[in-house]
Amino acid sequence: xxxxxxxxxxxNMGPQHPSxxxxxxFQLTSDGEVIHSVKPDVGYLxxxxxxxxxxxxYHGFMPYTDRVDYVAAMNSNFAWALTxxxxxxxxxxxxxxxxxVIAAELNRISSHLIMLGVMAMDIGAVTPFPYFLRERExxxxxxxxxxxxxxxxxxIRIGGVSSDLPDGFRDRALRFLDHFxxxxxxxxxxxxxxxxxxxxxxxxxxxxxxxxIAWALVGPNLRASGVKWDLRKxxxxxxxxxxxxxxPVGKGEVGTVGDCFDRFIVRVDEMRESSKIIRQCLDKMxxxxxxxxxxxxxxPPKGEVYVRSESARGEMGYYLVSNGGLNPERVKIRTGSxxxxxxxxxxxxxxxxxxxxxxxxxxxxxxxxxxx
Amino acid sequence: MERLADYIVYNLPFLQQIPRVIVDLIIMLFFATxxxxxxxxxxxxxxxxxxxxxxxxxxxxxxxxxxxxxxxxQWIADGLKCFLKEDFVPAAADKKLFLLAPYIVFAxxxxxxxxxPFGDGLIISNLNIGIFYVLAISSLVVVGILMSGWSSNNKWxxxxxxxxxAQIVSYEIPVSLxxxxxxxxxxxxxxxxxxxxQGPYPWQWFAFHNPFTFIAFFIFFIGALAEGNRTPFxxxxxxxxxxxxxxxxxxxMRFVFFFFAEWANLYIIAxxxxxxxxxxxxxxxxxxxxxxxxxxxxxxxxxxxxxxxKSLFLVFVxxxxxxxxxxxRVDQMMDVCxxxxxxxxxxxxxxxxxxxxLADAAPVLGYVRYILFVVGLMVPLAIxxxxxxxxxxxxxxxxxxxxx
Numbered sequence: 047x048x049x050x051x052x053x054x055x056x057x058n059m060g061p062q063h064p065s066x067x068x069x070x071x072f073q074l075t076s077d078g079e080v081i082h083s084v085k086p087d088v089g090y091l092x093x094x095x096x097x098x099x100x101x102x103x104y105h106g107f108m109p110y111t112d113r114v115d116y117v118a119a120m121n122s123n124f125a126w127a128l129t130x131x132x133x134x135x136x137x138x139x140x141x142x143x144x145x146x147v148i149a150a151e152l153n154r155i156s157s158h159l160i161m162l163g164v165m166a167m168d169i170g171a172v173t174p175f176p177y178f179l180r181e182r183e184x185x186x187x188x189x190x191x192x193x194x195x196x197x198x199x200x201x202i203r204i205g206g207v208s209s210d211l212p213d214g215f216r217d218r219a220l221r222f223l224d225h226f227x228x229x230x231x232x233x234x235x236x237x238x239x240x241x242x243x244x245x246x247x248x249x250x251x252x253x254x255x256x257x258x259i260a261w262a263l264v265g266p267n268l269r270a271s272g273v274k275w276d277l278r279k280x281x282x283x284x285x286x287x288x289x290x291x292x293x294p295v296g297k298g299e300v301g302t303v304g305d306c307f308d309r310f311i312v313r314v315d316e317m318r319e320s321s322k323i324i325r326q327c328l329d330k331m332x333x334x335x336x337x338x339x340x341x342x343x344x345x346p347p348k349g350e351v352y353v354r355s356e357s358a359r360g361e362m363g364y365y366l367v368s369n370g371g372l373n374p375e376r377v378k379i380r381t382g383s384x385x386x387x388x389x390x391x392x393x394x395x396x397x398x399x400x401x402x403x404x405x406x407x408x409x410x411x412x413x414x415x416x417x418x
Numbered sequence: 419m420e421r422l423a424d425y426i427v428y429n430l431p432f433l434q435q436i437p438r439v440i441v442d443l444i445i446m447l448f449f450a451t452x453x454x455x456x457x458x459x460x461x462x463x464x465x466x467x468x469x470x471x472x473x474x475x476x477x478x479x480x481x482x483x484x485x486x487x488x489x490x491x492q493w494i495a496d497g498l499k500c501f502l503k504e505d506f507v508p509a510a511a512d513k514k515l516f517l518l519a520p521y522i523v524f525a526x527x528x529x530x531x532x533x534x535p536f537g538d539g540l541i542i543s544n545l546n547i548g549i550f551y552v553l554a555i556s557s558l559v560v561v562g563i564l565m566s567g568w569s570s571n572n573k574w575x576x577x578x579x580x581x582x583x584a585q586i587v588s589y590e591i592p593v594s595l596x597x598x599x600x601x602x603x604x605x606x607x608x609x610x611x612x613x614x615x616q617g618p619y620p621w622q623w624f625a626f627h628n629p630f631t632f633i634a635f636f637i638f639f640i641g642a643l644a645e646g647n648r649t650p651f652x653x654x655x656x657x658x659x660x661x662x663x664x665x666x667x668x669x670x671m672r673f674v675f676f677f678f679a680e681w682a683n684l685y686i687i688a689x690x691x692x693x694x695x696x697x698x699x700x701x702x703x704x705x706x707x708x709x710x711x712x713x714x715x716x717x718x719x720x721x722x723x724x725x726x727x728k729s730l731f732l733v734f735v736x737x738x739x740x741x742x743x744x745x746x747r748v749d750q751m752m753d754v755c756x757x758x759x760x761x762x763x764x765x766x767x768x769x770x771x772x773x774x775x776l777a778d779a780a781p782v783l784g785y786v787r788y789i790l791f792v793v794g795l796m797v798p799l800a801i802x803x804x805x806x807x808x809x810x811x812x813x814x815x816x817x818x819x820x821x822x
Binding site: 055057058063064065078079166169170173175176177180231232235237240242243245398400401403 | 750
């Protein structure tokens with residue numbers, strides 16, 4: 047009798063694969079459906095944005111930050127503006143702060159909408175996706191009115207924002223929020239509490255609190271593991287201390303805290319909170335300047351600074367070294383997706399291929415944000 | 419079919435000089451081509467359009483609307499496009515198997531149409547082993563799928579093929595077992611006999627005959643969905659997991675054959691469910707047609723109409739399910755099959771036998787079918803109420819007009 051030889055299969059998931067959300071590659075070793083090890087392979091979308099920063103001016107780098115995270119470009123803009131302002135000690139008019147927060151939170155909602163829709167699609171429910179994107183269209187329209195672009199905004203500038211609210215923006219934004227807040231419940235009826243959907247996500251790839259902290263998960267992924275950590279509250283910047291909002295954390299509603307379902311539902315709840323913030327900002331917004339007077343050519347003093355802010359995918363930090371010249375000496379960008387990729391190898395042992403797909407989309411990794 | 423051949427040969431004397439086997443063969447080929455062109459191809463094509471339109475409305479978009487009125491000719495355009503595409507074979511593929519696989523899948527599906535009834539007397543061949551033949555011949559599909567998965571020399575295709583094989587083989591058991599109560603009640607395997615054993619009114623259907631056939635109906639329908647690789651069991655072609663499953667490497671006409679089989683399979687699932695559980699072509703109007711004496715009994719127009727209408731409604735339900743539900747995971751799908759469906763179907767058979775004995779002793783049990791009919795009516799009613807509730811709660815605009 048010949049010996050029956052079995053061997054593990056090496057599967058190549060990506061760079062072109064429907065559920066890797068961009069150009070991402072995983073090297074899976076699997077025994078049939080069960081995955082033994084996952085090796086994330088990043089770098090397919092590397093555009094040397096950090097190196098480009100050394101060649102352009104401080105103002106000139108702003109459009110590149112759009113490309114760091116194109117799904118939440120506004121938050122990326124915001125982080126860069128905060129960094130340079132902190133290093134140079136530049137002031138921002140109060141109205142501009144409100145405009146920044148409105149834009150950033152609108153963008154956070156649209157980013158979460160994409161993530162939720164794509165995740166539902168990865169689980170096999172194609173129908174919710176157009177519904178999520180339909181709401182995102184309205185946000186895109188609003189942001190287009192605000193800054194003229196629908197995806198890469200380049201709206202937030204160092205020392206302010208590029209343009210004031212157009213006429214009637216406030217009404218249209220409020221009308222959208224009135225429409226959108228009940229829609230979230232509709233989404234929950236449509237997909238969130240669907241029996242099959244819950245079964246597919248509950249208790250799948252649980253990332254406990256300690257592990258999430260140890261692997262430096264950030265943002266909604268960290269909060270889904272039950273850690274109440276949000277830079278908007280814990281290290282407040284801009285006008286976030288003046289608005290009221292809650293930080294949703296994973297409660298293990300249908301399974302264990304930190305499972306895929308928690309990572310889904312945390313983002314659903316965050317959309318409600320963002321909507322709350324936008325309402326308050328629209329109410330409280332003072333009149334005044336939107337851009338402080340800054341020299342055309344910025345020359346921040348010599349020194350270095352690390353500023354972090356809460357992007358849609360968690361902590362987005364810019365480490366900036368200045369030599370006092372026109373260009374930054376060095377820029378390093380710290381993004382949420384990159385640390386989410388790191389944990390992939392650790393948590394995905396022994397799961398099935400279908401769970402792997404759920405894990406990738408639940409961590410909400412965006413390929414350009416991983417590679418910069 | 420034999421009667422038809424006899425009739426043709428009788429009326430055309432020159433055919434009598436040719437050996438009968440050849441005449442039969444030609445007649446069979448002729449009718450098979452007719453079936454393929456005028457029913458299966460037409461149905462598969464139009465269903466592809468219907469499915470995309472329905473999906474469009476479900477997903478708050480329009481769907482294909484460019485080719486022809488309301489995009490109705492889209493399926494012809496797609497078919498032509500695929501004809502013109504290169505028939506690509508991957509370099510490392512097992513060429514013979516790769517080229518053969520789509521035809522085997524298609525043959526396995528198409529051969530089932532031999533015993534699918536369309537009306538009283540309207541059946542290609544009323545085999546005395548009807549339903550047994552369906553179970554046997556449709557297993558050919560899994561061979562084709564496995565072949566395509568293996569020969570593509572693509573690991574994702576292989577996974578898809580394996581998943582499909584495991585799924586279809588597993589679900590064949592509960593599906594076959596769910597058919598057994600019906601066969602027990604009929605005492606025959608023939609499709610027309612099964613239909614004749616039922617009556618035109620819903621409470622005379624086998625679905626409501628007794629509690630066990632009631633459960634068997636649901637097991638059969640869900641199991642058939644799984645055998646047809648439809649959502650929530652579309653695991654073999656899970657596009658977000660396996661790219662496209664076993665048909666990843668196929669292009670052009672061979673790719674079309676897979677989808678041809680899939681859409682035609684929709685009709686088979688629906689027609690078998692209608693035959694076995696929902697009264698088939700039985701219709702009160704059936705009697706009227708005969709009263710007129712205009713149409714011979716073998717051309718039962720009203721019955722055919724009712725049968726196809728019921729089947730099309732089920733096809734719509736299957737499409738509806740597909741665009742509503744997420745996908746199960748492989749192990750969950752197997753759980754459903756082996757932990758719930760198989761034991762339940764076994765219990766169903768035993769239950770039906772006991773029921774038959776009891777019903778002979780106590781005819782009063784015959785009234786249970788009315789209760790079951792009411793219970794069965796509750797299911798669509800509950801769904802309708804849920805839909806109304808969602809409509810009431812919905813804040814977004816609702817467009818009910820399917821034609822924009």
